[in-house]
Amino acid sequence: MENIKTTILSKSGIKITRIGVGLWAIGGGFWGANDDNEAVKMIHKATEEGILFYDTADVYGDGHSEELLGKAMKGKRDKFVIATKIGWIGFDGGKNTTKYNTVDKLVSDFEQSLKRLQTDYVDILQRHIPFSEPTYEIFLEAFKKLKQEGKIRAYGVSTSDFNHLKDFNADGECDTLQVDYSILNRTAENDIIPYCKKNNIGVIIRGSLAMGILTGKFNKDIKFKEGDFRNNWINNPDENKIFLNDLDKVEKLKVLVNENRSMAQLALQFVLSNDSVSTVIPGARNMNQLSGNLKANNLPQLDNNEIKLIDEITPPCGGRKIWPA
Numbered sequence: 001m002e003n004i005k006t007t008i009l010s011k012s013g014i015k016i017t018r019i020g021v022g023l024w025a026i027g028g029g030f031w032g033a034n035d036d037n038e039a040v041k042m043i044h045k046a047t048e049e050g051i052l053f054y055d056t057a058d059v060y061g062d063g064h065s066e067e068l069l070g071k072a073m074k075g076k077r078d079k080f081v082i083a084t085k086i087g088w089i090g091f092d093g094g095k096n097t098t099k100y101n102t103v104d105k106l107v108s109d110f111e112q113s114l115k116r117l118q119t120d121y122v123d124i125l126q127r128h129i130p131f132s133e134p135t136y137e138i139f140l141e142a143f144k145k146l147k148q149e150g151k152i153r154a155y156g157v158s159t160s161d162f163n164h165l166k167d168f169n170a171d172g173e174c175d176t177l178q179v180d181y182s183i184l185n186r187t188a189e190n191d192i193i194p195y196c197k198k199n200n201i202g203v204i205i206r207g208s209l210a211m212g213i214l215t216g217k218f219n220k221d222i223k224f225k226e227g228d229f230r231n232n233w234i235n236n237p238d239e240n241k242i243f244l245n246d247l248d249k250v251e252k253l254k255v256l257v258n259e260n261r262s263m264a265q266l267a268l269q270f271v272l273s274n275d276s277v278s279t280v281i282p283g284a285r286n287m288n289q290l291s292g293n294l295k296a297n298n299l300p301q302l303d304n305n306e307i308k309l310i311d312e313i314t315p316p317c318g319g320r321k322i323w324p325a
Helices: 037-048 064-073 103-117 136-150 160-167 192-198 210-215 229-235 238-257 265-272 285-299 305-311
Strands: 006-009 013-017 053-055 081-086 090-092 095-097 122-127 152-158 176-182 204-205
Touching: 037 064, 037 192, 037 285, 053 204, 064 103, 081 103, 081 176, 095 122, 103 122, 103 136, 122 136, 122 176, 136 152, 152 160, 152 204, 160 192, 176 192, 192 204, 204 265, 210 238, 210 265, 229 238, 238 265, 265 285
Parallel strands: 053 081, 081 122, 122 152, 152 176, 176 204
Antiparallel strands: 006 013, 090 095
16 A cells, blocks of 8 residues: 555644545444444554544444544554534424534533543544534634634534535634535535635545445445435435436446446545545445545546546536435
C-alpha cells in the first residue's frame, strides 16, 4: 500500500487522510448485529495502513460505535483524528423536536461522548442532521464554548440542506460540512460544495457508496440481515422504486469497472476527483470492506471520457432520496 494521501481540513488546519472510515455500521442498531472484535481489529488495521480520520456519532448504536472507537484508540490517541456528532432529532407526537434547548444540556451530553471515546477532546464536533430552527443557535454557542475550553479543535454541521449550512456559517466560523454525495446523488454540486469552497469550509463526504448500492453487489432479490434498515428498500413500494432505479444505473456504470478497479472503488474515485472534497468516509465493518476502500487511495482522478460517461448515466446536480447518516 502506498502512503495514504493527506490534506489539510480547511481553516481548521487539521491534517487528515483523504480516505477515512465511517463508523455508523459497527454500532449495530439499524444495520443489524455486528462483530465487535472484528470492528476493533478493522480500526487497528486502518491505523496501521495510515488512515487518520474516523467519523462516528453519539446515536450510532446508542453510543456503541463511540465505545468501540474508544477501545481501539486506547494508548494511541495521537494516531487518530476523531469526528463525532450530536443532536439527532427525536420524534414527539409526530413533530420534530430536539432535547437540546440549553447549552448546558448539550455540553453535558457531549461529555458522555468523551467518556465513551475514552478521551478528553475530539478533533471535530458536528451538528447532526436534521434540525429545526432556531436550535442551531444553541449548538453554535455550545460548540464555541467547547472549542474555547479545548474539548474540541473544530466544529461543523452534517446536513444536505443548503439553508441550514448557511445558518450554521452565518458568522463565517464553521470549519466543516459533512454531506451526502455520490455518483447517485450529485445535488451537492449545485450550491453546497461551491459555497464550501468559497468559504473555506472542509467537505467531508458521507454516502459515497450509497449505503452499499455502489459496491455493485446488490440485486433486486437481495436479503439484508434482520434488523437492517435497508430491508425497507425491499418492503416499502416507494423506496423499492428508488432502489431498483439505482440498481439500473449501477449496471450501466459497470462498463467502467475493470480488473484494476471495482465498482466501489470507482464510486470513491468519483468523489475524490472533485477537488473541493477534503475527505470521504466510506463505512467499513470488517477487514475485507476496509481493504477494498483503501485501494481507492492509489487511483488517479477520473479522466474526461470517464466523467462524460458518468454524466450521461447520472447527470450533474441530479439527486435521489438522501438516506440519513
